[in-house]
Amino acid sequence: MIKKHWPDLGASIVVFLVALPLCVGVAVASGVPAELGIVTGVVGGVVVGLLPGSTMQVSGPAAGLTVLVADAVARHGIQALGVIVLGAGLLQVLLGVARCGRWFRAISPSVVQGMLAGIGLVLVLGQLKPIVASPIALALGLLTVVIMLLWQRTPMRVVPGVLVGVVVCTALAALFTSDVDKIVVGTLSADVHLPNFSLLDTGVVGTAVVFALVASAESMFGATAVDRMHNGPRTRYNKELVAQGVGNTICGLLGALPMTAVIVRSSANVAAGARTKASRVLHGVWLLLFVVLLPGLLTLIPVAVLAAVLVHAGWKLLGLGDLVRLWRTDRAEGAVLALTAGLIVATDLLTGTLVGLLAAVVKTAWDVSRLSVVETPEGLALKGNATFLRLPRLLDVLDGVDREHVRMDLSGVRHLDQACGQAIEQWVDESRRAGRTVELVGRGEPVRR
Structure with missing residues (x-):
């Protein structure tokens, strides 16, 4: 039995090493305590990992939701986050039960790429401040990105480049300077809390609906991409949507971040040789052990280093290469992508996505x-x-x-x-x-x- 799951054990460690800095980085960028990002990673691994739907897809806090969470916290306060995530999770469950999973795949690819590009650009711009806070922070941020990029070309790339960049730059900061801002970590007993339903109003409900739709779309698109990477069982979209909803419902009850299926962790899971759900469940177990036994290690990480990790993630979401290729093959689709991304940066995610969808519908009607x-x-x-x-x-x-x-x-x-x-x-x-x-x-x- 152990021999059968040996590849999953190795893959779970790789996914854990990729997920840990991303969980923390997404939480910090969203304006919530770092440990809440890990809580969401634990729920995404242990709970969603056990539920039917997908086999290789790994769930957790996603860079794509950072903009939404930061805006929700700024508007409604962190105490309302649990109510918002809980409502989003319940709506996802209803959508899955109503067999709406595949409908999310009917959205124009140019709008999806535009949404991701807009989120990526906002993410990159939002992380520039901590990186340029001081010459030391700038040096650490640049070095982190360089290490992540170069590490993928080495024979030891089985070890995640994001982990190597964070560890090396954190060690350098600890050895040679203390004049940089570090991650602040609280306690789970203080930050994990039940949702405060007295904060429920129309604004909170509307935000929950947006969370549900964006998180569902990202998870369903991710499932399609991950299914192309392996030859195992295909994703059952409606069940996967229910699983995501259950995960977000639990995250809401704990006051944690919302989750989606995350393409970076999912692709790392497949590339590391995972064969069953055991790898994603075990990665959640490792995250749980870390946040319980070693939370103090997070306080050693400079904020600029995590900001660099998110700049790298945002740049990949931006996908300039895809934009150039789309512009060359279909300028109208490229225009829809650019319009969606530009409006997300100039206004907000909901406005940009809705206008992008409207533009895609008009374009399709014109073509037809x-x-x-x-x-x-x-x-x-x-x-x-x-x-x-x-x-x-x-x-x-x-x-x-x-x-x-x-x-x-x-x-x-x-x-x-x-x-x-x-x-x-x-x-x-x-x-x-x-x-x-x-x-x-x-x-x-x-x-x-």
Whole structure:
């Protein structure tokens, strides 16, 4: 039995080493105590890891939710965070039970990439302040990023580069200087608390809905990506959505950070050779042992070092390479991505994402509504989808017709909406009153004669 799960044991240690600095970094960047990030990692590993849904996907606090959490804490206070996360978790459970899991995959990829890019940019910009706080902080931050980048090219890259960067720079700070801000760690008994339902109002409810939708979307997109990395069982999306909801419900009851499935930890899990759920469950156990037995080690880590870790994570979310490739292949999709990301930076995550979705819908409607209006020796031939989006073009052509007999061929029209149908009816009536002969063919008499 032990031999069977040996690969999962090794993978769990790798995922734990990747998750630890990220859990702490996301918590600090979100404006909550560092240990609450680890609590969320524990719940994501032990609880969600045991539930059905996905096999290789690892859950925990995510950089993609940092902007949302920081904004929620600033608006409603940290005491309301538990209520928000609890509400988001319950909504996720309901969505999963209602079999809405796969619907999240129907969102335009350009909007998803734009959302991640916007979050990444906000994350990078938000972490610049602690990095440039002093020359020493700047040096530690830059060195952390350099180590993380270079370590992946060494034969020892099985050890996570993020861990190496944090350990090396923390050791240098401890040996040569104490003039840098360090992580402040409280106690679990003081920071873990039941949600305060007296803080419940419309703003809190609205924030919980946003948390639920964004966290669900990120988890479902992540599941699709992780399934492409391995040959094991595929994700069952509705059950995975329920599992994420259960995890967030428990995190809300504990006053901890919200969770999603995290692509960085999930890909590390697959790359380390995990075969079953045991690896992600064990990584949660290691996090629990650490926060209980060795929380004092976190106080040695400079804030600038964790900020550098998040800058690296934000840069990967930004995905400039994907933006360039998308712009080259489809500029309209690239524009939707850039619009979504830009509005997230300029306003907030909800506004940017909603406007991006609206832009994607309009673009799709425009692409689908392709109507060809061709003048023939007999009159006009229409082909494609005649919708209100193409009404100005249709009216221009109809107004330009100047002949006594017109044969209008509608046999090539796949869809004729009410706006275009009424425009054709009106033109036919006016033409006949003017003494012209109009012959309509195709589409089974779509307009009155």
